[in-house]
Amino acid sequence: MTFIIGCCFGSFGYLLATRLPKNSSLFPPSHCEACNTRLSWLELIPLLSFLLQKGRCRHCQTKIPLDYLIAEITCGLLFTLCLNYSPANPIITCFWLYSAWLLSISDYYFKILETSIFLVTSLVLWLGQSYLKMPFHWQTFLYCLLFAALFSYYYREKLGVGDLLLLLAWSPWLSFWQFSMLLFLSSSFGLLYFIVAKLLQKNSDRLPFIPFLSCGLFLVLHFNKTIHALFILAWELP
Ligand SMILES: [Zn+2]
Known part of the structure; x- marks a missing residue:
């Protein structure tokens, strides 16, 4: 159903x-x-x-x-x-990922962060998370602000302003670990896609990055413990 x-x-x-x-x-x-x-x-x-x-x-x-x-x-x-x-509240997780899915589609076809969808869904996400008394991770938010400032200063053409705004809207509702994993996973997916596209000689001027961010978000919201365990395992390998 x-x-x-x-x-x-x-x-x-x-x-x-x-x-x-x-x-x-x-x-x-x-x-x-x-x-x-x-x-x-x-x-x-x-x-x-x-x-x-x-x-x-x-x-x-x-x-x-x-x-x-x-x-x-x-x-x-x-x-x-x-x-x-979903390990967390299923309704808010579903809403969050559905909004990421919508923004991914707009980004895939038009290479933009669709402003109206972004503003409305971010507002609902923030209100919903606050209503459910979810912890507001100041540390992650400030880290993301710093990351956004540095990135937009040095690598503006690599990651669009839209991607950074979306990360900022998501960041306070993720732990520092989850946010770091989100960045790691989405850039790995992006890199993988870039390599495959190069091998297939598909030329694309700008990569739509929101679909990769959304895949990363899906994984950190659902498989946080598994990813954590895998990382510890990889760390302890000789
Ligand atoms: Zn027809």
């Missing part, structure tokens, strides 16, 4: 994350990008419509991008994992 709910949020979120950066209205509701036919509710059921129509528009037979399906499935999995297996 949580998977289905996640898929529905995925379907709506994909629309939000791809329309808001273009300043296009959320109305009229979904239509085929190729023939502009307005889609009926039968064609808007997450997963099912795509599979029943064999990935094609019912009216003009144009292929529907696979991205829709991938977005719905990843969001469905995200909700299932967060709501059933």
Whole structure:
């Protein structure tokens, strides 16, 4: 059931994350990008419509991008994992990672931090965490401020202002260890992607970094103890 709910949020979120950066209205509701036919509710059921129509528009037979399906499935999995297996408060963890997922989609397609999604979700995250009386990690916040200041001074072109703002919004709700792991994991993923892209000779001028930050956040929120144990193990190896 949580998977289905996640898929529905995925379907709506994909629309939000791809329309808001273009300043296009959320109305009229979904239509085929190729023939502009307005889609009926039968064609808007997450997963099912795509599979029943064999990935094609019912009216003009144009292929529907696979991205829709991938977005719905990843969001469905995200909700299932967060709501059933999250070690912290499942609702706030789910909301936090869903917002990261939305921002990742905007960053992936438009290489920006979508301001409206960022501001609204950060505000809800801060209010929610404060309401639940979660510890505010001043140390991490100040460390992140220092990191952001140094980075924007020396390496402005490597990491965008958007990525730094997002890190600042997340930082007080992570322990110092979690935040350090987040930086380590996301930059490792970024580096790995960069190497693979170079090997495949795919040229990209700027890497969308929010998807890597989001993967790192997912791991530190769910597998903090495992990562910690692995690190201690690696440290003690001769
Ligand atoms: Zn069509």
